Structure formats: structure tokens, C-alpha cells
Amino acid sequence: MxxxxxxxxxxxxxxxxxxxxxxxxxxxxxxxxxxxxxxxKRVGITRSGTNCSDDTRTCPQNWDLINQTCFFESEHEVTWVEGQKLCRKHHASLAKIFSQIEIESVKDYTINSTYWIGLRKHISDNSWRWIDGKYFNNWFNISGSGDCAFMNDDGISTSSCNDTRRYLCSRKSYCI
Structure with a gap:
């Protein structure tokens, strides 16, 4: 047993x-x-890091790579807040523009239309801030008297945040 x-x-x-x-x-x-x-890579999981060359940087499908930043131009019009919500669905935000070169490059893609960007006037101190909360340092001119910024053929203008326009998203590019 x-x-x-x-x-x-x-x-x-x-x-x-x-x-x-x-x-x-x-x-x-x-x-x-x-x-x-x-x-x-197929499901969108990416390596982060800044030590890859420009030719090894990429963006999601239907996004444009400009100066190591990915940009997406919408085809339909929404309010500024709705545009930010839709950008967030793509792990992005309304576009933050870092240089005059980016403005000129992005304008090539946004001909004959207006696009919300991630710049907004804050009521508390009447200052312009980017979507990430950083203060705008006035390195380009903003025309108009609204509280939300948009890009058009002439540059950057403003209008009411409740107006409807196309929206421009941006996010970091990633190494492949």
C-alpha cells in the first residue's frame, strides 16, 4: 500500500x-x-527615445511627418473643444507649433481651409497658452479677437471657441 x-x-x-x-x-x-x-509595431506600441535619425522616424498612417512631429489634418469641422477630444483619441492634442518652419510646412497641407491649433486664451490672466499649459512666448503674430487660435493661409488667427473648423492634431513621431 x-x-x-x-x-x-x-x-x-x-x-x-x-x-x-x-x-x-x-x-x-x-x-x-x-x-x-x-x-x-503592428498594434502601435512604439519605442520611445530621441536617439534615432530623421530617416528612422515615422508617424501613424495618414499623418504627416514634419520636423520630427506628426500632424493630422481633419476633414470635418468641429468646435475647438471637440477637436481636442478627437485628437486625444489618437494619443495626440490640437497642434502645438514649435517653429516658423513648422508653420510654413503645415500651411502647405492646410491650403484653402482653417484648422484649430492647440493655442487658447485663458480667462484667468488673459494669457495665451498651449494645450499643455505652457505660456505662448509671442514668437508669431496672432490676429483676431477670439479666445481660440486657428491656422489659415495667412497665418494664425483667432475666433470664438464655439465656431466650427477643421482641426490639426500633433504628436511625437517615433523610431522604427
Whole structure:
């Protein structure tokens, strides 16, 4: 009886060890296949980092790469707040423009239309701030008397945030 009990115990132990070994092997194989098939890139998981060259930077499909930043031009019109919400769905925000080169480059894509950008006048101190809360340092002229900024063929203008316009999203590009 004791020998039979020891034999059953040994079989259960061997079976348990085999299950554990199979789980580790399958898990390792799954991770290996996941990496070999470049699954992270296909689902939009990206490496962060700034030490990749311009020719190894990319943007999501239907976005334009300008100066290491990805831009998306909408095709339909919404209010400024709705535009920001829609940009957030793409892990972006209404566009923050960093240089005159970006303004000129983006204007090439936004001909004959107006696009909300991520610049808004704050009621508390009447200052212009970017969507991330940073103060605008007046490096370009803003025309108009509204509280929300948009880009048009002439540059940057303002209007009521409740007006409807197309919207321009921006996000960081990523290394491939």
C-alpha cells in the first residue's frame, strides 16, 4: 500500500512539473514569436527615445511627418473643444507649433481651409497658452479677437471657441 501511494505521489509530482515546464516553454515561444513578427509595431506600441535619425522616424498612417512631429489634418469641422477630444483619441492634442518652419510646412497641407491649433486664451490672466499649459512666448503674430487660435493661409488667427473648423492634431513621431 505504501509503495503504491509513493508511486501515485511521484506520478502527480512528475505531471505537475511537466505542466510547469510546458507553460514556460509556451510562454517563451509566444514572446519569441511576438517579437519576431514585430507585433508591437503592428498594434502601435512604439519605442520611445530621441536617439534615432530623421530617416528612422515615422508617424501613424495618414499623418504627416514634419520636423520630427506628426500632424493630422481633419476633414470635418468641429468646435475647438471637440477637436481636442478627437485628437486625444489618437494619443495626440490640437497642434502645438514649435517653429516658423513648422508653420510654413503645415500651411502647405492646410491650403484653402482653417484648422484649430492647440493655442487658447485663458480667462484667468488673459494669457495665451498651449494645450499643455505652457505660456505662448509671442514668437508669431496672432490676429483676431477670439479666445481660440486657428491656422489659415495667412497665418494664425483667432475666433470664438464655439465656431466650427477643421482641426490639426500633433504628436511625437517615433523610431522604427
Amino acid at each position: 505504501e509503495v503504491e501511494e509513493l508511486e501515485n505521489r511521484r506520478k502527480r509530482l512528475v505531471r505537475r512539473n511537466m505542466v510547469i515546464l510546458a507553460v514556460f516553454l509556451c510562454g517563451g515561444l509566444a514572446i519569441l514569436l511576438w517579437m519576431m513578427l514585430r507585433f508591437p
